[in-house]
Amino acid sequence: MNKTTLEQWALLQSVIDHGSFANAADAANRSQSSVSYNISLLQQRLGVDLLVPEGRRAVLTPAGAILLAQVRPLLRAFEYVEARAATLRTGRRVRLDLLVDTIFPRARLFPILRGFQQRYPLTQVHLTEVLNSETEHAGESQADLMVLSRRQDMAGRGQWLMNIDFVAVAHTNHPLHQLPAPLSGEDLARYPLIRILDRDAARDERSATAEFWTFSTVEAAIEAVIYQVGYGWLPEERIAPQLADGSLKILPLSHGERRTTPLHLIIRHDITPPDEEVTTLAAMFRDGLPG
Numbered sequence: 001m002n003k004t005t006l007e008q009w010a011l012l013q014s015v016i017d018h019g020s021f022a023n024a025a026d027a028a029n030r031s032q033s034s035v036s037y038n039i040s041l042l043q044q045r046l047g048v049d050l051l052v053p054e055g056r057r058a059v060l061t062p063a064g065a066i067l068l069a070q071v072r073p074l075l076r077a078f079e080y081v082e083a084r085a086a087t088l089r090t091g092r093r094v095r096l097d098l099l100v101d102t103i104f105p106r107a108r109l110f111p112i113l114r115g116f117q118q119r120y121p122l123t124q125v126h127l128t129e130v131l132n133s134e135t136e137h138a139g140e141s142q143a144d145l146m147v148l149s150r151r152q153d154m155a156g157r158g159q160w161l162m163n164i165d166f167v168a169v170a171h172t173n174h175p176l177h178q179l180p181a182p183l184s185g186e187d188l189a190r191y192p193l194i195r196i197l198d199r200d201a202a203r204d205e206r207s208a209t210a211e212f213w214t215f216s217t218v219e220a221a222i223e224a225v226i227y228q229v230g231y232g233w234l235p236e237e238r239i240a241p242q243l244a245d246g247s248l249k250i251l252p253l254s255h256g257e258r259r260t261t262p263l264h265l266i267i268r269h270d271i272t273p274p275d276e277e278v279t280t281l282a283a284m285f286r287d288g289l290p291g
Contacts, residue, residue, distance in 0.1 A: 003045040006078055008038045009071045012050060015039065016068070019057045083122050093277040095124045099143035101263060102129045102218055103164050103196075105237045112284045123277050131197045131216065144278050146266040147285060158266035161285060166259040168251040169239065170231035181252035188253075192230030196221045233259050 014024040015035070025032040043050050050064035060068060084094060100109065113125060128143065147161060170176045170191075179187050192211045196218055213230055215221040222239055225232050231251060242248035250257065265285055267274050274282070 004042055006075065008042040009068070010075055011035050011038050012042060012064075012068060013072070013075060015051065015058050016060060021058065086122070093120075093123050093275055095126060096145070096277055096281065097143045098125055098127045098281070099146040099148065100127060100129055101148050102131055103149075103235050103238075103261065104147050104263060105164075105235070107237070108288065112281075112288050115284055115288070116281050119280065120277055125281075142268075144268050144271060145281055145285075146268075147263055148266060149261050149263055150266075158264040161263045161265040164261045164263060165236040166233040166261065167236045167239075168231065168233050168253055168257050169225060169243070169248045170251055171226060171228045172246055172249050174228055174231060176231055176251055177249055182254035183251055184254055188231070188251075194221050194224045194230045194232030194234075196232075 011024060011028065014027055015021055018024045018027055021035050021039070022032050025035045028035065039051065046067070048063045048067070049061050050067065051058045052061050053059075088094065113127070116123075116125065130148070146158075148158075150158075174191075176183060176187065176191060192213045195212055195214045197214060197216055211230075213224060215224060218235060218238060221232055222234055222242075224230065225234060226242065226247065234248075236243070239248055243250070265282060267278060267282060271278060
């Protein structure tokens with residue numbers, strides 16, 4: 001049998017949060033004597049002083065600070081359980097699975113997720129980023145909402161969302177920038193091409209003897225170009241800081257300096273009609289992007 005209760009610890013936390021027994025009693029809609037009694041009982045059963053008066057405030061003793069710090073995760077977990085029960089009781093969604101192509105700009109992704117979290121704090125979003133070669137199997141995913149280069153899942157419905165511009169770049173000190181413009185395919189063939197997995201393989205018209213260095217993430221490919229391992233077509237928005245400070249420069253090609261990959265917004269086909277949370281997040285992706 002436990003000597004103390006979560007209610008007693010929650011009241012102690014409330015006293016600290018509100019600064020006094022009276023304020024904690026108002027916040028808990030209880031009498032001040034009830035709060036005082038429970039805190040006294042808590043200290044008595046522990047055999048440790050948890051609070052000490054400091055002016056008009058009640059503050060934690062060193063022992064109280066240590067013990068309350070250990071209990072706080074339990075209080076948060078208990079609050080989450082009660083909140084989860086409330087969402088189950090009302091039938092509101094408690095989890096949303098989101099599948100996003102890794103080239104989607106993170107500077108746009110996280111503000112969207114933050115906005116959704118503020119609106120639906122009790123709905124967990126499980127985000128999975130996928131590479132281009134993985135999107136062929138996106139229809140087998142159980143994701144509720146997808147942002148992919150494919151137009152739709154196996155039986156889903158998708159709409160164009162945005163284009164991602166890739167630009168051919170190399171470090172400002174790379175030998176390619178020392179050659180006369182415009183650069184030809186033969187000029188490029190002398191140096192390694194940095195690729196993001198096989199995203200651009202089908203569009204690459206270079207000879208079979210050309211040297212490719214393949215990286216599994218956008219970030220790794222960008223770092224490889226920055227460190228002059230080679231040159232590559234990289235998402236323009238993702239490398240905007242390097243383009244602005246001049247560390248990366250766009251290559252003056254005779255053609256094909258830019259490449260565009262469309263991204264589509266797809267709602268899982270068996271969500272009919274889409275619930276409020278899915279509809280809202282989809283709208284945030286659509287409306288949160290400048291035209």
